[in-house]
Amino acid sequence: MILPPFELHNPNSIKEAIEISQKVKNEGFDYVSGGTDLLQNYKNRLNVKPHLISLKNIKETRSIQNFNIGAMVTLDEISKNKTLQKDFTGLVEACSQVGSILVRKTATIGGNVLIDNRCYFYNQTPFWRTSLGACLKAESDTCRVIPQKEYCVATFSSDSAPMLVAVDAKYELEGKNGKRIVESSDFYTHDGIKRNFKDESEIITKIKIPKTTANLKTGYEKIRVRDTFDYPLVSVAAALKIDKDKKIENINIVLGAIGTYPIKNEDTTDLFKGEKISNSMIKEISEKIQKKAQPYNNLTMPVSYRKKMVGVLCKRLLTRLTDS
Amino acid sequence: MSHTVGKKTPLVDGAQKVTGRAVYIDDIVLPGKVMLIGKILRSPFAHAKIKKIDYSKAKKLKGVYAIATAEDSDNRFGVLPITKDETAFAIDKVTFIGDQIAAVAATDEETAIKALDLIQVEYEELPPILKPEKSLAPISHPDQKIQPWSKYEGNIFKTVNQSFGNVEKALKKSSVVKNGKFSFNGVTHAFTEPMGVIASYGSDKKLTVWSSTQVPHYLHRALAEVMEMPMHRIKVIRPYVGGGFGGKSDPFPHEMAAAILSKKTGKPVKILFDRDEVFISNHGRHPTKTEMQMSATKDGEFTSLEIDALIDGGAWGSFGVITTYYNGVLSLGPYKIKNFNYNGNRVYTNKPASGAMRGHGAVNSRFAVETLIDEIAEDIDFDPCDLRIQNAYEPNSTTANGFRITSCGIKECIEKVKIASGWDKKFKQMPYGKGIGIGCGFYISGSALPINWERMPQSTVHVKIDFDGGVTVHSLAAEIGQGSDTVLAQCVGEVLKCDMSRIRIYSKNTDTAPIDLGSYSSRVTFMAGLAAKRAAEKIKKQILNAASKIMASPIENLELKNDRITELKTKSSISFNEAVREALHDSGALHGKGHYQAPNLNPGLPRVDELRGKESEKGAPMGGSHKGAAAGLSPSYSMGAYVCQLEVDAETGLVNVEKVWAAHDCGKALNPLAVEGQIEGCIHMGLGQALMESFDYNRNTGRIENPNFLDYRCIPPTMMPDVDVFMIESGDPEGPFGAKEAGEGPILPILPAVANAIYDAVGIRLRNLPMTPEKIISAIAKKK
Structure with a gap:
């Protein structure tokens, strides 16, 4: 499928990009960074805008400084960053499992935390959609997953975001009203169409990771049928702080590809703070989180399988992080 | 010593491909002409009557040159002459989601897409028939008949009942009987290059069609029928083809659409498929439900095999008659099974047609046979490798249904992989989760009976040498990436003992190439290879005669080798070119023609051509x-x-x-590099069907659910296992230099080998493909 017609803008700074966005906002626009996700949707004629504002020429968001990651840093660059490999292993694990090597060389961290939600009934060609009728997120007013649903349940598919939420990372945004910083855990919404609280004019410029992350054990596990190409079917990100006596000081477990946003599990994990790590405890946490997980039937593997894998991944990840 | 045969030979077209110079259909721009872009309007319903098509608005759109529908052509075509059930455009009703209704030719793709949106079609929906079981039932209303011409009851396309020996009697002397119900989801070829076609109807009233096809000759025939033109006014050109695997071995409606649009506009029209259209066109491996029973004595002698196959053909016939037979008879080797019952039904359903795909008709039944053999082995306490060796055919055998097995290296294959894999120390001895398994295969090396029953040879090759000393080979065997151009070059080069750089292959154009039936049925190396060899031998004779004249020595004393002809006694020699030029004197370019026609090997039976138009009641x-x-x-x-x-x-x-340790008896590896590649490619493709590939249909609407490479999962390169290839050279008595096929058969063993290894690893037997993670964990849970 050829790309639909659009006008491409190539600003050289964030400021200029925002200016352009204000000029064309009435016609509609998208920002595009790596484009690995957005352009595929464009080819499928999904929510195509007449203006594309490319962030490619913008230099100011391309570097990693300590724990501040420029939004235009590619996933491959993150995977190879020595500091992050040592102090934020979980993010390196998450980023190095996104799509394929070709995708990771192009896709950026800013794009990945903003990646569009995915659904079996949405990510399809125009002909496919006409043969049944499209869905809430495309051209229709009916959800094909749960027909009576009033909001979209398309699945949250970012690999990096669950890990960032697990360490309470912040996002720096810049838009027509200036800069602001938001908590990653407050950034996402339950609606698969709206997805997050980014204002239309805003661009993510930085991912700010708390310095204390270096004291945590972090890790990421993901199920996909193929070890490349595939989006996650289920993923688990965990950040643990364990004291000398092997007791849990702090624990965050965040699920990806289960609901419409990264799902935190404080209700479950808070119960175990102060307790000593043991196999039976890991089993209990995993079972509890699995029980709560409610995947929607909108990816290519059955709900029952994905739910079961929540427990398996939790158990594996916690075992791995506490073994060392 | 051989000259090129048996040596790793880079493909003759390889450099052009890897440097991006090879011209594929999408690269073709006709000089000085306006080339229109064609797009196809497809049915959104699986089964519906077409009440009205209104394209008046689309026609008025600026940039639209023509719109074609069934009004323009209602001639039927199909790859098998006995089951022509396709038309360029749906007539009166549509039979699957994606059926062609109309095509638009416009100045560019965007305009053509806009025009499609302006065509209004009124449908009357009919309930789709999607379950093959439902197609077996008689119909109660004519609307339920998917293809009205079919002579069978209900929506059955073809029924085959065959029986050899006496199964009932055999069962009585058997001590172990194993059976199972297997099911196989459809899979598709997933070739790299989407289908594409350019048609150009000239002011000379001649039609030229470029198409990404495996069968230029069948396309040539079908175009003649559909366009109502004599074949001599049609030329088919096959550019470089980016893979086929059986998916480009039918003439297709989009090829007809391009020809019709070009004739209507008087301009060249190009149609290039999007990936979802490739999925919609399908013609992949048939979804199949197979019930199988196999028996053996306690001493490990296979006694009987019974197969009942329900084969989902989709909306068209395609190669389906052959598929229906193959699901049965190709299970009759490589083991001695004298008692055999087969009942096969291929049915129409409201889905895209199934067709030929690598290992055509044999893959699914083979999976069932090979897993039942492992179950038998376990019951009677035999090693699965040894049990297979004990039952394997020897060379020069005849199967229960009369297949003539000449060269036969199956025992050597099994022994080879058993030793190489360290089987005796691993089978049943590895820790839980790790497993090892074996599977075997058996496949045809070209069909002896051509699709069109006539006296024309199945392959003809012309070889020409002129003053420049270059050797030009003309053939219509279709190079689709499998290496057929290279194998023809080798067969000619081996005879003429000349440098391979002298040889140039022309296999793209029906005007200049003698007919070859095409690249399907694993026939090219054997049939076109023999034709090429024979053509080259005729040329060689002319060259040696000329050399004999120059050197004043009888032919018997001359040796052709490395571009020179040497007199064996005097050791004096002349160059290849000197001999060629002498041969040209007073006669012009040298020309040699060779052909292949499957022999009549059973004396007293009628020849192929005498059977024309009938099923072979007489033999x-x-x-x-x-x-x-x-x-x-x-x-x-x-x-x-x-x-x-x-x-x-x-x-x-x-x-x-x-x-994977893979041993394949290819007779003789003419080009070990290509044989290795085919075996590895087969393993890649087979692993996909075994573990993850599945053509998913919506249960209610019949729509393909995953027409893209993200949701239809092929094995990625990162998941390819290490493969040790063993080429077993049994030396075929009739194949060129002893060769037989290596392109399709090598897919068969991998699927059951995986299933048998999974059993060895975790003790579960899965009977439906693909063996996905969720099926595996639920089977493990059930076992506990």
Whole structure:
């Protein structure tokens, strides 16, 4: 499928990009960074805008400084960053499992935390959609997953975001009203169409990771049928702080590809703070989180399988992080 | 010593491909002409009557040159002359989601897409028939008949009943009987290059069609029928083709659409498919439900095999008659099974047509046979490798249904992989989760009976040498990436003992190439290879005669080698070119023609051509004389044995295939580089069907659910296991330099080898493909 017609803008700074966005906002626009996700949707004629504002020429968001990651840093660059490999292993694990090597060389961290939600009934060609009728997120007013649903349940598919939420990372945004910083855990919404609280004019410029992350054990596990190409079917990100006596000081477990946003599990994990790590405890946490997980039937593997894998991944990840 | 045969030879067209110079259909721009872009309007319903098509608005759109519908052509075509059930455009009703209704020719793609949106079609929806079981039932209303011409009851396309020996009697002397219900989801070829076509109807009233096809000759025939033009006014050109695997071995409606649009506009029209259209066109492996029963004595002698197959053909016939036979008869080797019952039904359903795909008709039944053999082995306490060796055919045998097996290296294949894999120390001895398994295969090396029953040879090759000393080979065998151009070059080069750089292959154009039936049925190396060899031998004779004249020495004393002709006694020599130029004197370019036609090997039976138009009640050129005896009949059979070692993650159900030891009897590896590539490619494709590839249909609407490479999962390169290839050279008595096929047969053993290894690893037997993670963990849970 050829790309639909659009006008491409190539600003050289964030400021200029925002200016352009204000000029064309009435016609509609998208920002595009790596484009690995957005352009595929464009080819499928999904929510195509007449203006594309490319962030490619913008230099100011391309570097990693300590724990501040420029939004235009590619996933491959993150995977190879020595500091992050040592102090934020979980993010390196998450980023190095996104799509394929070709995708990771192009896709950026800013794009990945903003990646569009995915659904079996949405990510399809125009002909496919006409043969049944499209869905809430495309051209229709009916959800094909749960027909009576009033909001979209398309699945949250970012690999990096669950890990960032697990360490309470912040996002720096810049838009027509200036800069602001938001908590990653407050950034996402339950609606698969709206997805997050980014204002239309805003661009993510930085991912700010708390310095204390270096004291945590972090890790990421993901199920996909193929070890490349595939989006996650289920993923688990965990950040643990364990004291000398092997007791849990702090624990965050965040699920990806289960609901419409990264799902935190404080209700479950808070119960175990102060307790000593043991196999039976890991089993209990995993079972509890699995029980709560409610995947929607909108990816290519059955709900029952994905739910079961929540427990398996939790158990594996916690075992791995506490073994060392 | 051989000159080129048996040596690793880079493909003659390889450099052009890897440097991006090879011209594929999408690269073709006709000089000085306006080339229009064609787009196809497809049915959104699986089964519906077309009440009205209104394209008046689309026609008025600026940039639209023509719109074609069934009004423009209602001639039927199809690859098999006995089941022509396709038309360029749907007539009166649509039979699957994606059926062609109309096509638009416009100045550019965007305009053509806009025009499609402006065509209004009124449908009357009919209930779609999607379950093959439902197609077996008689119809109660004519609307329920998917293809009205079919002579069978209900929506049955073809029924085959065959029986050899006496199964009932055999069962009585058997001590173990194993059976199972297997099911196989459809899979598709997933070739790299989407289908594409350019048609140009000239002011000279001649039609030229470029198409990404495996069968230029069948396309040539079908175009003549649909366009109502004599074949001599049509030229088919096959550019470089980016893979086929059977998916480009039918003439297709989009090819007809392009020709019709070009004739209407007087301009060239190009139609290039999007990937979802490739999925919609399908013609992939048939979804199949197979019930199978196999018996043996306690001493490990296979006694009987019974197969009942329900084969989902989709909306068209395609190669379906052959598929229906192959699901049965290709299970009759490589083991001696004298008692055999087969009942096969291929049915129409409201889905895209199934067709030929690598290992056509044999893959699914083979999976069932090979897993039942492992169950038998376990019951009677035999090693699965030894049990297979004990039952394997020897060379020069005849199967229960009369297949003539000449060269036969199956035992050597099994022994090879058993030793190489360290089987005796691994089978049943590895820790839980790790497993090893074996599977074998058996396949035709070209069909002995051509699709069109006539006296024309199946392959003809012309070889020409002129003053420049270059050797030009003309053939219509279709190079689709499998290396057919290279194998023809080798067959000619081996005879003429000349440098390979002298040889140039012209295999793209029906105007200049003598007819070859095309690249399907694993026939090119055997049939076109023999034709090329024979053509080259005729040229060689002319060259040696000329040399004999120059050197004043009889031919017997001359040796042709490395571009020179040497007098063996005096050791004096002349160059290849000197001899060629002498031969040209007073006669012009040298010309040699060779052909291949499957022989009549069963004396007293009528020749192929005498059977024209009838099923072979009287018999067939080789083998038996029963109805359908010609199906699966081949001048030679390939066979193979693979051992696969893998690890199953019992918690996630994910399978990591670690290593495959693959032995394939290809007679003689003319080009070991290409044979190795075919075996590795087969393993890649087979692993996909075994573990993850599945053509999913919506249960209610019949729509393909995953027409893209993200949701239809092929094995990525990162998951390919290590493969040790063993080319077993049994030396076929009739194949060119002893060769037989190596392109399709090598897919067969890998699927059951994986299943048998999964059983060894975690003790579960899955009977439906693909063996996905969720099926694996739920089977493990059930077992506990």
